[in-house]
Amino acid sequence: MKGSDVVREADGGVSERRFLKPFSGKAVSPPPVWLMRQAGRYLPEYRQVRAEAGSFLKLCYTPRLAAEVTLQPIRRFGFDAAILFSDILVVPDALGQTVRFEEGEGPRLDPIQTLADLDRLALSNTETKFSLVCETVERLRRELPRETALIGFCGAPWTVATYVAEGRGSSDQSAARQWAYRDPDGFQRLIALLTDASIEYLSGQVRAGADALQIFDSWAGSLAEDQFQRWVIAPTAKIVREVRARHPDVPIIGFPRGSAALLDSYLEGTGVDGVSCDTSCPLGLMQETARKGRVVQGNLDPLLLAAGGEALDKRVDDIRDAMTGLPFVFNLGHGIVPHTPPENVARLVERLRRSR
Numbered sequence: 480m481k482g483s484d485v486v487r488e489a490d491g492g493v494s495e496r497r498f499l500k501p502f503s504g505k506a507v508s509p510p511p512v513w514l515m516r517q518a519g520r521y522l523p524e525y526r527q528v529r530a531e532a533g534s535f536l537k538l539c540y541t542p543r544l545a546a547e548v549t550l551q552p553i554r555r556f557g558f559d560a561a562i563l564f565s566d567i568l569v570v571p572d573a574l575g576q577t578v579r580f581e582e583g584e585g586p587r588l589d590p591i592q593t594l595a596d597l598d599r600l601a602l603s604n605t606e607t608k609f610s611l612v613c614e615t616v617e618r619l620r621r622e623l624p625r626e627t628a629l630i631g632f633c634g635a636p637w638t639v640a641t642y643v644a645e646g647r648g649s650s651d652q653s654a655a656r657q658w659a660y661r662d663p664d665g666f667q668r669l670i671a672l673l674t675d676a677s678i679e680y681l682s683g684q685v686r687a688g689a690d691a692l693q694i695f696d697s698w699a700g701s702l703a704e705d706q707f708q709r710w711v712i713a714p715t716a717k718i719v720r721e722v723r724a725r726h727p728d729v730p731i732i733g734f735p736r737g738s739a740a741l742l743d744s745y746l747e748g749t750g751v752d753g754v755s756c757d758t759s760c761p762l763g764l765m766q767e768t769a770r771k772g773r774v775v776q777g778n779l780d781p782l783l784l785a786a787g788g789e790a791l792d793k794r795v796d797d798i799r800d801a802m803t804g805l806p807f808v809f810n811l812g813h814g815i816v817p818h819t820p821p822e823n824v825a826r827l828v829e830r831l832r833r834s835r
């Protein structure tokens with residue numbers, strides 16, 4: 480144990496974590512910042528550990544290595560929050576579906592499209608793999624600077640179900656959408672299983688030391704309003720309710736990508752504490768949402784971060800200025816792309832923290 484650990488105050492350093500301040504209603508200037516996919520292939524040190532691990536899932540399930548790649552962007556850029564290194568597809572993998580990540584091709588799963596297929600998955604399978612992820616969280620809470628918050632996460636049931644049913648990423652999520660139309664009760668069983676698994680998974684991460692949680696719903700934007708209610712809002716609301724009942728002080732952020740038009744229903748229906756806005760969400764809507772007391776996160780275009788230059792500086796200033804005085808966390812509108820020069824990330828953080 481290091482000397483500084485011995486004299487920790489009662490809250491274990493939580494009060495020093497700037498990332499958490501907007502969630503208690505305090506606007507922070509400059510705003511706290513972290514970036515979706517801040518660990519990943521754009522960093523040479525990530526590519527090295529990734530090669531050492533062999534497979535992507537091996538990296539997710541090896542606490543020493545997963546913690547190391549989580550810490551890399553914190554060391555380089557000093558973000559206000561670290562996000563646990565894992566993947567949303569750890570949940571179906573742990574439930575018993577076969578998940579592989581093909582080099583350069585993205586995820587491949589043995590698709591599940593019938594109730595007979597679904598019977599192969601079970602909550603009771605998840606323990607070993609979920610505990611490996613929680614071990615990473617414990618390690619991180621010990622190794623992170625005390626002022627850095629730690630964000631745990633899962634995929635929202637709808638987005639995870641699109642991969643479970645399709646067996647891969649797709650442009651229209653047709654396997655899940657058609658299953659939901661053809662046999663809503665059967666599809667509901669898949670959603671219910673993913674919801675229950677997500678509740679256990681997130682609660683485990685909080686018990687292990689996560690300060691906040693994010694629920695990634697990357698494909699929320701492909702649904703009609705009634706389907707959005709049933710497959711996005713209802714399961715997310717259940718996760719929020721159950722996790723909050725166990726851990727009332729841990730903020731939960733939703734990321735319903737592509738759903739700006741349904742943002743109000745999402746916020747009302749799910750009860751999330753904060754919302755991450757994608758790049759197409761207007762700054763005016765982000766301001767309006769923050770004025771209603773929800774923490775807003777976002778929404779720089781990851782491709783502008785990759786492009787860099789003065790256009791990047793200008794947009795960083797515009798977003799920051801628009802959100803000054805409001806409960807806001809600076810972030811991207813989606814994940815960092817692999818060809819992003821790390822210098823641009825350093826430039827973004829430096830610009831944001833310059834006093835103006």
Ligand SMILES: Cc1c2[nH]c(c1CCC(=O)O)Cc1[nH]c(c(CCC(=O)O)c1C)Cc1[nH]c(c(CCC(=O)O)c1C)Cc1[nH]c(c(C)c1CCC(=O)O)C2
Nearest residue numbers: 515516517518519562563564565566567585586695697814
């Ligand atoms: C849909 C989704 C997935 N995973 C995730 C989402 C939701 C957010 C989004 O929409 O981007 C979330 C995710 N994936 C990863 C994290 C780690 C934490 C972080 O943000 O730094 C998080 C939070 C690591 C990862 N997840 C993946 C990588 C790259 C794999 C590698 O290193 O070989 C990383 C760093 C792989 C992955 N994982 C997934 C896909 C489609 C892919 C392939 C695409 C790609 O390769 O970028 C599923």
